[in-house]
Amino acid sequence: MGISKTEEFSARHNRIAAAAKALSHPARVAILEYLAQQNACICGDIVNHLPLSQATVSQHLAELKKAGLIKGETDGPRVCYCLDGKAWSDIREFLSRFFADVGSCCVQKQK
Amino acid sequence: MGISKTEEFSARHNRIAAAAKALSHPARVAILEYLAQQNACICGDIVNHLPLSQATVSQHLAELKKAGLIKGETDGPRVCYCLDGKAWSDIREFLSRFFADVGSCCVQKQK
DNA sequence: AACATTTATCGTAATATTGCGATAAGATAA
């Protein structure tokens, strides 16, 4: 992100931005949706499901994990990924609160 | 974003990612919230309200405009920015639909 | 016309992201 001056902004704004950033790539959106559909979630399945190399998918998974949106549980040689329900509902809540706050403006000024 | 292979993903996934990307920087989150609060929105006010240079703010405004989230209306030498109500409620809708779809998984598997 | 005000754009530097091949690391199977 370049020399991003994140410290200059409020924690809340940074949190919203960080959550949005996790969703800011179609591969990560696809992964989250796939995890939701499958409920199972072996890493290899995700790799096969996406048009990206194993290394790249692993990187996207790491980012989602860093953002707290998913958890990986080791199961033998495999890793089973799953949404983190708590973090997910947190993000969902403060994003929708943000939408509610912001959405109440200006709208009436437009046809 | 590097050599992003966006064409390989569905239009819907790309749309969600693009919307999230618009919100993925705290400055842009702060701008949107400020626009909502003020309802007015002269560019210079936004610049004064943020810890960034005029050039940088202008760049963030351009990104928000490109994403369709705001509109700028020229008023003499000034520009009056405002949320684009239609685009905003669109984004709000398909983001919350995404959250609804995805949120229904895995949650019960966690304590 | 000359000047001031406001905003956009250009050019550039620093850093981040994306993608992948190669390879390491870990677990299981033979």
Place this chain on the structure above:
DNA sequence: TTATCTTATCGCAATATTACGATAAATGTT
């Protein structure tokens, strides 16, 4: 142990983002 399978990490190249000073462009003022 050796081989295999699965996933993570390293190293690199290509591109994108962030930030800002300088300057252009547009408007209004004197």
